Every structure is written in structure tokens, then in C-alpha cells.
Amino acid sequence: MRLYNANFSPNALRVRAVAFELGIDIEIVEIDLRRGDNRAGEFLRRNPNAKVPVLEDGDFFLWESRAICGYLVSQTPDAGLVPSAPRKRALMNQWAWWQAIHLGPAMQKLSFELFLKEKLGMGDADHAAVEAERKATDQFLDVLEEGLARQDWITGDLSLADFYLATTFMYRKQAAISLETRPAVAAWIERLEARDSWHKAMVPLNALLGL
Numbered sequence: 001m002r003l004y005n006a007n008f009s010p011n012a013l014r015v016r017a018v019a020f021e022l023g024i025d026i027e028i029v030e031i032d033l034r035r036g037d038n039r040a041g042e043f044l045r046r047n048p049n050a051k052v053p054v055l056e057d058g059d060f061f062l063w064e065s066r067a068i069c070g071y072l073v074s075q076t077p078d079a080g081l082v083p084s085a086p087r088k089r090a091l092m093n094q095w096a097w098w099q100a101i102h103l104g105p106a107m108q109k110l111s112f113e114l115f116l117k118e119k120l121g122m123g124d125a126d127h128a129a130v131e132a133e134r135k136a137t138d139q140f141l142d143v144l145e146e147g148l149a150r151q152d153w154i155t156g157d158l159s160l161a162d163f164y165l166a167t168t169f170m171y172r173k174q175a176a177i178s179l180e181t182r183p184a185v186a187a188w189i190e191r192l193e194a195r196d197s198w199h200k201a202m203v204p205l206n207a208l209l210g211l
Helices: 010-022 041-046 065-075 086-117 127-148 160-167 183-193 194-209
Strands: 001-003 028-032 054-058 058-062
Touching: 001 010, 010 065, 010 160, 010 194, 041 054, 054 065, 058 065, 065 160, 086 127, 086 160, 127 183, 160 183, 183 194
Parallel strands: 001 028
Antiparallel strands: 001 054, 054 058
16 A cells, blocks of 8 residues: 655644554655645546545555545454444544544644744744634633543544544644643543554654654
8 A cells, every 4th residue: 555645744644643553554655745746647646636645555546534544444444443332433433523623623723823834934823813723722622621531532442533633733732732721631642642653653744843
């Protein structure tokens, strides 16, 4: 399998982390978004949306990170990242969609304004946007704190939803997103980030960040 990847992308990070957690041998091909590699004809044949990540498995191409993660899990169904019990599986999907629609956009916009915008040479932060996204982030982090208050993982056991949620936090320090008043969230993200798969997935990003 081959993964078309951009190291700054949280969507690509979640696929790398899940692949490594599953022990899947995957070739990673870096796509330079700033240079426009994603808009070249060859790449657009893989994903007409001009976005990463894209998975190539023989003559099969798949885009959208959650679809890719689901496909990877289907290759190793006994790994346990998708619960077999219907209610737990429904909870995993609930948190996965919540991350995609609510928490993810708020935290990623905040990280963009306070860190990535300058890093990518795109100008100064929009303070009105920062204020709005900070308020939304605080609201959603309180929801996540409640969800994690009595368990180590968001459905009780480690699942895809934990990896989806965790990628939202990849720039939390650079964006000054404090978890001091949310001990359950702080303990959960530290637990996830201590996993070997996460460490391995973060290596290329840490190199870019000088960490």
C-alpha cells in the first residue's frame, strides 16, 4: 500500500497513526502542498479534490481519511479498533462525526490562525476569528471532558475515534490551548501520544517543527 501524505496535515497524521497501530506496512509518499504537487494532473487522477491523504492499494485509490482508516481496519479486523458490540460501535461513530463536524473545525481553525498561518507565510492572525474559535473550542472541550471523565478511552476501549480526536490536538501547544482545567482530556491525550504508533506517526512532523 502507498499513502500520499503531507506531514502538516492532521488528516494524514490520523491515517499514519492508524496504519502503524495496525502494523500495516505502508509506503509514504510526501506531497508538497506549497509547491502545488496536489494540483498536478497525476495527483488529480488519484484524488480530484486535490487533497491529502490518498491511499493506493494496487489499482484501488481511496481518499477521505476516515474512509481510509476504515479500509485499513478491514485488512486487520481482529485488531479491535472498531468495536463489535453495536452500541459501542455507534458511540465510536458518534464521537468520530462529532470530531469531524464540531471539535475538529474549531480547534484546527484556531491552530491555523495562531500557528500555521505564520508558518506557511499567510499573514497575521485574524483576532475576531481567534476569539470565536477559542470560545467554540472551550465549549467542545468541556463536552469531551465529560465523555472521558470515567474512562481511559472515549468508548471505554481504544478505537478509531480516539485517533480521530487526537489529531485535533496536534498543534495545541503552539496554539496555546490549555488543558489545565480538563484533567480527563489531558490524561487521555497523554495516554494516546505515549503509544508507539503515535510516536512513529509524529516523527516527520516533529522534524519539521524542530522538536
